[in-house]
Amino acid sequence: MKILVSNDDGYQARGIRALSKALADLAEVTVVAPDRNRSGASNSLTLDMPLRVIEVDPGVYCVQGTPTDCVHLAITGLFDYDHDMVVSGVNDGANLGDDVLYSGTVAAAIEGRFLGLPTLAVSLCTTPESGGHFETGARVARQLVGEMLERPLDPSLILNVNVPDVPFEALKGFRGTRLGYRHRSEAIIPARDPRGRPVYWVGPAGPQQDAGPGTDFQAIAQGYVSVTPLQIDLTRHAVLGELSGWLEGLGG
């Protein structure tokens, strides 16, 4: 059993260290992760330059690239063996609702779908005050991976896991959830560079808009681990027929 571990916070982040340690007694763990924080990288691949891979410790590789680059390299030829699963995280910050579209943590797990095995993205819902219980997130990941080995799930599943930032003993349990969604992001934050030219910071994510029953937001608010099954197909199948009719109006 070989598990590929990646993240988007960089190979030195607390979360990935806790995660690889927690999984080490379940499987042979290889870490392939960005050389620095690439949060928000989504599913981007680096196509305009070569990627350098450095083995910083035995079994720990850092890449001057995105989370998707890392997993892509690792499962398409960096090693002369295959991995059995990809686990991404433990991210410093929630990936709830719309966050999954921007998340490098989730992207690393998504890239692992080419393995044809369930993959897992784990995020800790940290706040400035919550303390950063990365060991909690790592233990949750270990529990889920252990269970997936005992009782396999649909191999095409990507599980997006969010964990309340509390001591492990304080968790209420697990909830299967759907993605909620957020209000639009807060406005950009204008600033000046040292030469007085205008620059802009991307503002924080918006507050939750749909945090109702069954959502990931609600599970976290109530102290549960949220587990959302994701799929790649973004097609809105329900309106395909209606759209085709509308297109007929264009002629041809």
Ligand code: MN
């Ligand atoms: Mn991150």
